[in-house]
Amino acid sequence: MKKLFVSVFLVFFAGFTILANDADLFKLDLNAVRAEFTELNQLASMVTTNADLTYSSLQLTNSNLVTSLRLVPESVLPDGTKNPVLGIPSFLWGCAFGVVGMAVVYIVTNQNMDETKKSLWGCLTWTAVVVVLDLVWWGALVHV
Amino acid sequence: MLKFLFLFIFPLSIIQVEPQLFFRIKTDFMIKAKSSTGEQRLTVGKIFYDKNIKQIVYDVSFPEKEIWIQRDTILYKIINSKVIGKQRIPAGIEFSIYNLVLNGNLNDYGLKKTKFTIRKVEKNDSSVISTWEPPLEFKKYFGDILLSIVDQRLNGIVFKNNAGEIVSRQFFRNYKKVNGLSFPQEIYRENYVNGQKDIELTTFTNILVNDLSGENKYDFKIPAN
Numbered sequence: 001m002k003k004l005f006v007s008v009f010l011v012f013f014a015g016f017t018i019l020a021n022d023a024d025l026f027k028l029d030l031n032a033v034r035a036e037f038t039e040l041n042q043l044a045s046m047v048t049t050n051a052d053l054t055y056s057s058l059q060l061t062n063s064n065l066v067t068s069l070r071l072v073p074e075s076v077l078p079d080g081t082k083n084p085v086l087g088i089p090s091f092l093w094g095c096a097f098g099v100v101g102m103a104v105v106y107i108v109t110n111q112n113m114d115e116t117k118k119s120l121w122g123c124l125t126w127t128a129v130v131v132v133l134d135l136v137w138w139g140a141l142v143h144v
Numbered sequence: 145m146l147k148f149l150f151l152f153i154f155p156l157s158i159i160q161v162e163p164q165l166f167f168r169i170k171t172d173f174m175i176k177a178k179s180s181t182g183e184q185r186l187t188v189g190k191i192f193y194d195k196n197i198k199q200i201v202y203d204v205s206f207p208e209k210e211i212w213i214q215r216d217t218i219l220y221k222i223i224n225s226k227v228i229g230k231q232r233i234p235a236g237i238e239f240s241i242y243n244l245v246l247n248g249n250l251n252d253y254g255l256k257k258t259k260f261t262i263r264k265v266e267k268n269d270s271s272v273i274s275t276w277e278p279p280l281e282f283k284k285y286f287g288d289i290l291l292s293i294v295d296q297r298l299n300g301i302v303f304k305n306n307a308g309e310i311v312s313r314q315f316f317r318n319y320k321k322v323n324g325l326s327f328p329q330e331i332y333r334e335n336y337v338n339g340q341k342d343i344e345l346t347t348f349t350n351i352l353v354n355d356l357s358g359e360n361k362y363d364f365k366i367p368a369n
Contacts (some may be wrong), residue, residue, distance in 0.1 A: 026292040055207035075187040
């Protein structure tokens with residue numbers, strides 16, 4: 001049972017794990033990074049040359065560009081200022097710490113409901129995993 | 145007399161400019177961000193920071209004209225001279241890049257002044273990688289932090305969670321010396337959310353150090369509403 005539990009846990013978290021040695025962690029192809037933003041560069045040039053351009057005005061005059069870029073009207077701040085609580089995504093807070101994790105997210109993000117909902121999903125996901133594991137365990141016991 | 149002057153002046157000339165001489169920074173910034181789901185965000189504006197005032201002022205012009213003020217761990221959003229929102233954020237001003245640079249602490253990301261301790265130092269071809277571990281009481285929440293130094297400058301930083309998985313990677317590139325102060329003109333950040341990667345590329349231009357104009361921008365007063 002313990003082995004099964006550990007295996008499921010590892011598979012569940014496999015997506016979050018990156019195996020690498022320390023030097024590999026700092027390898028970066030900056031050209032590939034810049035290529036990721038090729039589409040956004042057109043808008044960046046427009047904003048640089050027109051200081052009055054805003055998302056709202058762009059939506060009125062060039063909504064196709066907004067749609068094709070899948071542009072979100074929310075600002076990002078440097079320094080990762082709006083990053084997750086303690087660098088841990090809200091989903092994982094709910095997943096790992098359940099209701100307590102949700103409470104931490106709710107308090108630390110100043111009652112941000114979007115983040116709290118993410119932690120709720122984490123909590124529900126983990127609960128579902130535990131229920132499924134219980135069913136598998138009881139099923140195995142019944143058949144023994 | 146000349147010899148005397150030389151002996152007096154020469155030692156002064158080789159003294160490096162001390163970080164405490166730097167107190168203010170102003171820069172234009174542009175952030176391009178892309179989420180794992182393909183949504184994109186562009187943010188453009190100016191930053192004003194005075195380490196004695198201890199507040200970061202983000203004067204944002206795109207996506208909308210708005211001002212964000214960070215004081216300690218509170219972030220205020222101001223539009224048309226009214227506070228329209230505030231939120232608590234995890235990292236305080238002490239760990240902002242502006243504060244770290246002005247105080248000469250960017251190379252260790254300010255970790256020397258925390259309870260994190262160095263567990264391992266590895267030297268590679270061109271870089272030195274140090275692994276910092278959290279104090280026992282924080283190990284429940286935090287994992288190791290790895291710093292990479294190249295040419296005596298912070299090249300990258302990796303944050304891990306308590307299970308040893310990467311939470312975030314940041315890279316600092318294209319350092320520029322402005323009045324003797326080194327500042328990275330490009331920061332690339334990857335955040336791992338639910339196993340997916342969100343990316344951000346920040347560029348800084350028109351960096352000014354110890355700018356004495358626009359006092360009200362650095363000491364921006366938060367409206368009482």
